[in-house]
Amino acid sequence: MSAFALSSLTSLATAFALAAGPVAPVTVAATVETPVVYDDEAGGSADADDPAVWVDPENHGRSIVIGTLKEAGLDVYGLNGRRLQYIAAPQAPHEDAKAGRFNNVDIVYGFDLDGEPTDLALVSDRGRDRVRAFAIDPAAVAAGKPPLKDVTAPDVTPVFAADEAGVDDQRTSYGLSAFTDDDAYVVVSQREETRLRLLKLEDRDGLVGYETEDTLDLPSTFPLPDGTDWAPCADPGENPQVEGMAVDQEEHVLYAAQETVGLWRIELDDEEFEDPELIDRVREYGTPWTYDTAEEECVLDTENDPGFGGDHLSADAEGVTVYHAEDGTGYVLASSQGDDTFAVYERDGDNDYLGSFSVGDGPMTDGVQHSDGSTVVNVPLGRNFPKGMLITHDGEATPVDGDREGTNFKFTRWDAVADAFPEPLTVDTDSFDPRDTD
Numbered sequence: 001m002s003a004f005a006l007s008s009l010t011s012l013a014t015a016f017a018l019a020a021g022p023v024a025p026v027t028v029a030a031t032v033e034t035p036v037v038y039d040d041e042a043g044g045s046a047d048a049d050d051p052a053v054w055v056d057p058e059n060h061g062r063s064i065v066i067g068t069l070k071e072a073g074l075d076v077y078g079l080n081g082r083r084l085q086y087i088a089a090p091q092a093p094h095e096d097a098k099a100g101r102f103n104n105v106d107i108v109y110g111f112d113l114d115g116e117p118t119d120l121a122l123v124s125d126r127g128r129d130r131v132r133a134f135a136i137d138p139a140a141v142a143a144g145k146p147p148l149k150d151v152t153a154p155d156v157t158p159v160f161a162a163d164e165a166g167v168d169d170q171r172t173s174y175g176l177s178a179f180t181d182d183d184a185y186v187v188v189s190q191r192e193e194t195r196l197r198l199l200k201l202e203d204r205d206g207l208v209g210y211e212t213e214d215t216l217d218l219p220s221t222f223p224l225p226d227g228t229d230w231a232p233c234a235d236p237g238e239n240p241q242v243e244g245m246a247v248d249q250e251e252h253v254l255y256a257a258q259e260t261v262g263l264w265r266i267e268l269d270d271e272e273f274e275d276p277e278l279i280d281r282v283r284e285y286g287t288p289w290t291y292d293t294a295e296e297e298c299v300l301d302t303e304n305d306p307g308f309g310g311d312h313l314s315a316d317a318e319g320v321t322v323y324h325a326e327d328g329t330g331y332v333l334a335s336s337q338g339d340d341t342f343a344v345y346e347r348d349g350d351n352d353y354l355g356s357f358s359v360g361d362g363p364m365t366d367g368v369q370h371s372d373g374s375t376v377v378n379v380p381l382g383r384n385f386p387k388g389m390l391i392t393h394d395g396e397a398t399p400v401d402g403d404r405e406g407t408n409f410k411f412t413r414w415d416a417v418a419d420a421f422p423e424p425l426t427v428d429t430d431s432f433d434p435r436d437t438d
Helices: 003-014 138-143 414-420
Strands: 026-029 051-054 064-068 074-078 083-087 102-113 116-125 130-136 148-150 173-181 183-190 195-204 207-217 242-248 253-258 262-269 272-281 289-292 297-300 317-324 330-336 341-346 353-360 374-377 389-394 406-413
Touching (some): 051 102, 051 116, 051 389, 064 406, 102 130, 102 195, 102 207, 102 242, 116 173, 130 173, 183 242, 242 330, 262 317, 272 341, 389 414
Parallel strands (some): 026 353, 173 242, 242 317
Antiparallel strands (some): 051 064, 064 074, 074 083, 102 116, 116 130, 130 148, 195 207, 253 262, 262 272, 330 341, 341 353, 374 389, 389 406
């Protein structure tokens, strides 16, 4: 463990500043949902996970949503939730290898590709341990044609695995978040490990490649205020992984949800990770546990919880997204998967907790459970989302079809979320343009 990590953990152990007690979450309803997909053979093993929004430069109401489906690949939707395009994940390169599996997605605007500014959808391919790049064609969007085209350079190498044989161990690319700082970058997390990797995108003869800029290992064990050390509940050989991540596009701060630990804030300075700061902990933080070998599962000893956890996130801490408002204000949202809520923190200052909300049943859609990925957009997106939009993964889409496991994405007006709070959150459609983050 590095010196900065030890210093950070020592500070946590000696000066836990417990946040304010829990406040009942407010409830909002989504107005649009995407088609339900099914994680079975008939459904092509489709399992919705993480969304991203591409904002159309000419007509915001024509913007599109891109959603990962894991083994099944990608879906592209209009703002009405209808599917516009389907892209399959890459096939296995040979019989004994793993096939592609698309986990997380994010957008980069104006990447210089073969001399042309090109908007890209970037996807973490957990199956093959790559970052895949898809060019977004505005003319195709305007014409109602499939807008995404794979522009991944064929020579991209595994992000984490040492070689192709190592890919099949599946300690591979997992979470992903992208940002621009003159050049374009992606942060990728590693499955079943604490490692984060910062990659710089590069043009390779009109296709997209990448090279490693920096690596950060978050802690896997934590000193507690009672003098003991604690490691999060996990299967043997697994470390507490990160999936949900988002970069504050103006401040270049990474927010990363370590699923069984909490929410980290990490400055990105000169293409390097700075010292991580744990700004909130899951409720289960510090709870002792055992591993049930018969059931092959980790079991929390909740009766002996020492009370060192937080009040706002129930494991797993998942999808993270940033709402930008003027002068550095706005919000950081994190999915509290264990209790089907979303925690809201201030974007500026010490990232103080403001409250939580859930997406419940409404007249047009069912509610959201077990949410993984999410994304928020502040700008107007047509007449149905005139003050921005929040998109959340729904891990339990209804109505159900027999015993089939269904998932999809829910679209919620941002002003509906903001106005649901006793002290309404900010609605700012003017001071940040996701297409222009310089």
